[in-house]
Each structure stands twice: as structure tokens, then as C-alpha cells.
Amino acid sequence: MASFTLQGIPVSRGIAIGRAHLLRPAALDVQHYLVGQEQVEAEVQRLQAAIIQVHKELQAIWSDLPQDAPTELGAFIDVHVLILSDPMISEAPLDIIRTRHYNAEWALVSQIDELSAQFDEIEDDYLRERKADIQQVAERVLKVLTGTAGNAMRSDGIDERSANMIVVARDISPADMMQFRDVAFTGFVTDEGGHNSHTAIVSRSLGIPAVVGMGNASHLIEQDDWLIIDSDAGVVIVAPSTLVLEQYRERQTVLMKARKKLGKLKKTPAITQDGVEITLLANIELPQDAAPALEAGASGVGLFRSEFLFMESSGQEHKLPTEEEQFEAYRTAVTAMKGRPVTIRTLDVGADKPLDTTEHNILNPALGLRAIRYCLAEPQLFLTQLRAILRASAFGSVKILIPMMAHGFEIDQSLAMIEQAKAELRKEGKDFDANIAVGAMIEIPAAALSLPMFVKKLDFLSVGTNDLIQYTLAIDRADHEVAHLYDDLHPAILQLLQMIITAGERAGIPVSICGGMAGDIRLTRLLTGMGFRELSMPAALLPEIKQEILNTRLDALQGHVKKILRSYDSATIRETLAVMGSITPVLPTLH
Known part of the structure; x- marks a missing residue:
């Protein structure tokens, strides 16, 4: 395929070279159907069970955080636990099922859409980040409801333990980020986010190159595409030529050697x-x-x-x-x-x-x-x-x-x-x-x-x-x-x-x-x-x-x-x- 370049917001430093790993979110465009009166409580219990399962998943991820994990990750996962426990998520969709007879997925998405619309009316960066959190929590519940939980981090045609992965997504939740900790990922590319998004903060803490706010990168980039992240310039090069690839590898080597030398300065005033x-x-x-x-x-x-x-x-x-x-x-x-x-x-x-x-x-x-x-x-x-x-x-x-x-x-x-x-x-x-x-x-x-x-x-x-x-x-x-x-x-x-x-x-x-x-x-x-x-x-x-x-x-x-x-x-x-x-x-x- 022909090479092309995408521009976004640089939020960390360095160069990453690897294969694209697309993180597909659970589609918020779910099945819509009405349930009979006799099925209402069963549907309520189905949604409650999904929320409880996600709560356990988040707790397990939090408990399994390694010693060297950025502390921001634990704090962000805590925020997702709080959102999941909020009545606007844990109770309001249940009321929608009982009063409108919506199926569980439809009820949850309806509530999320209403909350998202409220956030869209407020032009404030902090609230905008909370909107992303709410959507990420909802997607996690939807994966359980639709039976796709646990599949988000897998991909076909790539050996995750041997190839350097660059994660490409609309956005990346802190919980999903932690599931990459045993994989050789080298960078992040997201459609959404800014200087203070979770991806930005965690990538800086980890020292991993990242470019965010790219608009539609996750739609333009294909699974397994070769990518170069130049996170100093906020640039992502898709399907680079052999010459460009070699030039960036040389620059990457120089940078890695230079950073290694910095470790000797710890005690130097x-x-x-x-x-x-x-x-x-x-x-x-x-x-x-x-x-x-x-x-x-x-x-x-x-x-x-x-x-x-x-x-x-x-x-x-x-x-x-x-x-x-x-x-x-x-x-x-x-x-x-x-x-x-x-x-x-x-x-x-x-x-x-x-x-x-x-x-x-x-x-x-x-x-x-x-x-x-x-x-x-x-x-x-x-x-x-x-x-x-x-x-x-x-x-x-x-x-x-x-x-x-x-x-x-x-x-x-x-x-x-x-x-x-x-x-x-x-x-x-x-x-x-x-x-x-x-x-x-x-x-x-x-x-x-x-x-x-x-x-x-x-x-x-x-x-x-x-x-x-x-x-x-x-x-x-x-x-x-x-x-x-x-x-x-x-x-x-x-x-x-x-x-x-x-x-x-x-x-x-x-x-x-x-x-x-x-x-x-x-x-x-x-x-x-x-x-x-x-x-x-x-x-x-x-x-x-x-x-x-x-x-x-x-x-x-x-x-x-x-x-x-x-x-x-x-x-x-x-x-x-x-x-x-x-x-x-x-x-x-x-x-």
C-alpha cells in the first residue's frame, strides 16, 4: 500500500516502530428490541450480572498491578470503579428496562447517549475526559453483555509476544492498557484525547511514544500495517518506505544509546x-x-x-x-x-x-x-x-x-x-x-x-x-x-x-x-x-x-x-x- 502521514497531538517523546494492533471497541450500535413484561426482571438481572462481572474484572486488574506500573494507572482504574458504581450507570439503565421494556444493551446505550449529550454541551477539558471514562466503562459492560469480553486485545496475523506492537484505537481505557503489560507494545495512537488524556499521562509515565487526537487514524490504519511514531513531531507514518524505515531506525538507535547514558547522571548535581x-x-x-x-x-x-x-x-x-x-x-x-x-x-x-x-x-x-x-x-x-x-x-x-x-x-x-x-x-x-x-x-x-x-x-x-x-x-x-x-x-x-x-x-x-x-x-x-x-x-x-x-x-x-x-x-x-x-x-x- 502507498505510504501516508497522519498528524496529531504529541504527548510524549521518542520514536516507535512496529506493527499496528487495532483495538476495536464494543460497538455502541447494539441490537434494539423490546422485552415482554415477564422477561423484564430477567433482563434487569442480566445487566446487573454484567456490571458485577466488570466490577470484578476492574478489581482484579487493580490487584494485579505490578510494582513498577505507573501509579496513574491505579488511580484511573479507581475512577472507572467509581463510575461503574454511580447510580447513573448502575441503576438508571435498570429503570429504563423496567419502564420502557428495552433490552439490556439498548437501555445501557440509551443512558450513555443521554449522559454524553450532557457532556457535549459543556466546553471543559476535565469534563470531556470524564465523558471518555463513562463511554469506556459502558463499552466494557457491553462486551460482557454481547459475549465479546476478553477479545479486545487479540488480533489475527500477529504474534503479540515477538513483534513490536503499536496500539491504534479510538481511545484506550486504563484497564485495557494494563492488559498490554506482558506484550511488547512500543507506542500508542488514538483518535481522541489531548495532553491530559489517560493515554497521554500513562505514556509519559512509561516513557512510551504516543500521538493522540488524530481524528480517524483507527479507520485509516489497517491491522498489521507498519507504523512509525515520531512523538516529538506528533507524526505517524503509515506503511513507510524501506528508506524511511531505516532512517528512523538509525535515529531510534541514537536516541536509545543517549538515554542509556543518562542513567549515569542520577547522583550528579x-x-x-x-x-x-x-x-x-x-x-x-x-x-x-x-x-x-x-x-x-x-x-x-x-x-x-x-x-x-x-x-x-x-x-x-x-x-x-x-x-x-x-x-x-x-x-x-x-x-x-x-x-x-x-x-x-x-x-x-x-x-x-x-x-x-x-x-x-x-x-x-x-x-x-x-x-x-x-x-x-x-x-x-x-x-x-x-x-x-x-x-x-x-x-x-x-x-x-x-x-x-x-x-x-x-x-x-x-x-x-x-x-x-x-x-x-x-x-x-x-x-x-x-x-x-x-x-x-x-x-x-x-x-x-x-x-x-x-x-x-x-x-x-x-x-x-x-x-x-x-x-x-x-x-x-x-x-x-x-x-x-x-x-x-x-x-x-x-x-x-x-x-x-x-x-x-x-x-x-x-x-x-x-x-x-x-x-x-x-x-x-x-x-x-x-x-x-x-x-x-x-x-x-x-x-x-x-x-x-x-x-x-x-x-x-x-x-x-x-x-x-x-x-x-x-x-x-x-x-x-x-x-x-x-x-x-x-x-x-x-x-
Whole structure:
């Protein structure tokens, strides 16, 4: 067949070469028929049995997660368990069977269609990702109902254990992803998704090339087609010529050798050639992530996303973690880091990370009741977490990071809650760090534009670039139709970053970046040249970022940084950035 190229959204780095393995979803176009009154309860039981079976399957997958599996996978599978347990999925279709006499498949699809239509009316990336979750859970139930469960991962004409596989799908659920763990898969290609889809997050954690948001790749690519993923460029080459295949194999070999060398840098300090030390920190989701982060060479944890503790659940009953459970989790991470700092972000739940419990049932847009807004609306929940964090601070260096603050009263109320937690612990005779540092996550433009009220009252700032870019540019990050407008080099973003680092320097407080920009090697020189001295990222990205820093002279970048910050022309900014990247020898990278 003739070779052709597809363009999508690059969400990880590297090159993958292999055969296409098409992951066919259960068709949502199912049989529609009415059942008689005498058959209604039997049909209800058939759907209930399918839901129970899927629940057991998800539990089994969660229980069988290997030690080295990305922690994000377990959290995402937990979300699918919660969705499956939600009355909108577990009960509403049963009512449809009883009232309309629909067969089980028809009732489930009708409910999913109605939910999907509601999501389509909301232009928000977090909610869009939840729509994909709901559809993936429904497809899993449909596979059981139609007798096709267990066949999704099989293919004809390919030896899965001997050939490198590139998974091609409309979308890939976390549970399906785990079923590939014993197979030699080397990349992912999906029609849907964006920078924050499950496929994107897991592929970055695994260090596997992936391109998402490709539209109709799963219809254009045939089973067993040879594919090349250039995930730096966001390109998939279908049926490449022998010459192109050999060129990419050579580039792949160079990249693999270079990455192997990076493993020797674990204990090397990240110091530029002109003697400026940059602190490289790790982002973690669960306490067991701390030890691997330390092993990867992290100088500490720059972002412990505590909400994943609240989302962990392997059963139907999902309860909020107690103070003691949170304390043990935080203490585990703190002790694992052996004295290195651990920054714990307080509960950042909202539309992207719902707490689906009886008492705390929230599913709001990114502009709704989430993060610190939610915590201040639930003071007892917030106080319990603060007590747990403070108690853990007795076992090592701990910082408290408050997300999504934009108002002065949010700062004051948060600090007051921390003082209340300290007072309670003192009264109870429990140890904690009385001078624990408290900082704000700067991820709302309003916060970046009102920094004086932050630096006067807080000890440090941490920039969440993902949300800062989304809110500043009004871009739905998960919508591939507008994903090309998501631009971390937009002049407005660069101006905001410069304002934040300047405010921190003047106030004498540290400023870190813990969003996606911190782990993007294209931007390392720009960020450090602007003045950022702390970068926090997934642990897998630490070695190549460290290598970039070791090959950098900051004093040689200043003129170029000033030129970028003065420019409002996209082409000029990118051209200058390219010049910065060529000033000193760097590790071979792909473009």
C-alpha cells in the first residue's frame, strides 16, 4: 500500500516502530428490541450480572498491578470503579428496562447517549475526559453483555509476544492498557484525547511514544500495517518506505544509546556550566512513588498530588481517608525521601478528579467548586488533611501547597485553618514542624496579576502551567479541534511567568514550576534563563532535563531571553528559542 502521514497531538517523546494492533471497541450500535413484561426482571438481572462481572474484572486488574506500573494507572482504574458504581450507570439503565421494556444493551446505550449529550454541551477539558471514562466503562459492560469480553486485545496475523506492537484505537481505557503489560507494545495512537488524556499521562509515565487526537487514524490504519511514531513531531507514518524505515531506525538507535547514558547522571548535581545549581524535583501521586523518585535522582518532591489518596478505592464502598490513613501515607513519602523536601498539595478535587461519595458528590466544571474553594466549603475535611500533613512534618522536611487561590480571603482563611490545626495538635501533645512552609499554586491569571498579596503572606510559590495556560488562553486542552491553540510559548504566558519569577525574587521567596512546562526539554533553557531555579516533573523526565542543564551556560542566554520576552511574534519567539538550544552542545534529541 502507498505510504501516508497522519498528524496529531504529541504527548510524549521518542520514536516507535512496529506493527499496528487495532483495538476495536464494543460497538455502541447494539441490537434494539423490546422485552415482554415477564422477561423484564430477567433482563434487569442480566445487566446487573454484567456490571458485577466488570466490577470484578476492574478489581482484579487493580490487584494485579505490578510494582513498577505507573501509579496513574491505579488511580484511573479507581475512577472507572467509581463510575461503574454511580447510580447513573448502575441503576438508571435498570429503570429504563423496567419502564420502557428495552433490552439490556439498548437501555445501557440509551443512558450513555443521554449522559454524553450532557457532556457535549459543556466546553471543559476535565469534563470531556470524564465523558471518555463513562463511554469506556459502558463499552466494557457491553462486551460482557454481547459475549465479546476478553477479545479486545487479540488480533489475527500477529504474534503479540515477538513483534513490536503499536496500539491504534479510538481511545484506550486504563484497564485495557494494563492488559498490554506482558506484550511488547512500543507506542500508542488514538483518535481522541489531548495532553491530559489517560493515554497521554500513562505514556509519559512509561516513557512510551504516543500521538493522540488524530481524528480517524483507527479507520485509516489497517491491522498489521507498519507504523512509525515520531512523538516529538506528533507524526505517524503509515506503511513507510524501506528508506524511511531505516532512517528512523538509525535515529531510534541514537536516541536509545543517549538515554542509556543518562542513567549515569542520577547522583550528579544539576549545575549549569557557569555554576548555577538548579533543583530538580519529582511530581508524585501516591506515597509509594517517593522511593522511585529518589532513585531517579530527584532532590525532593515538588508536587505530591494528595487527591489520589482520596480517589483510591477497590470496592463499591468509597469512603474518604481518615486522618490516620492520610498521616501514614504522607509519613511514608516523607521518610522515603530521607530528609529531602516533600511538597504536599492539599486536596485538588473538582471536575477532573471527582470524589464520588454519598456526602461529597461533586462533578463541576474547571471554573466551579474545586481545589481550595471546595476545601474551604468543607472545613472539617480540610482540617483533617491539614492535621495529617502537619503530623507527617515531624518526620522530615514538608511544605504545604494550596491550589487555585485567587483571592486574599482564601489566603487568610487557609492560613487560619493551618493555625487551627496546629493549635489542636499542640493541645493533644502531637509533634509537628511549627515553622512549616506554606505556599500557593499560581495557576489562575488573577493570581499572577496580584502577586503582592501572595508574597507578603506566603513562603513560596509554585506555578501550575497546565491550568495557567488553559485559563489564560481559554483553551480546552482535551479538545483536539482547538488543541493547536494551546501554546506554552504564547507571549501572554511568558509575560505571566516573568511576572511571577520577578515577584518571587523581589520578595526573596522561592518560585518553582510543577506543571508540564517544567518537564519539556525544549523549554529548560528558557525557564532557567528567566530565573526559575526549581523544576518539578514526572521522575522519568529528570535525567534528560538534568543533561540539558549540565550543557547550559545561563550567562550566554540572557540576551536571547530578553529578546523572547520583548517579542509578541510567534515566529521570532520560536526562532530565538532554537538559537538558544544550539549555543552549547546538547544530548541528541529528535525534532
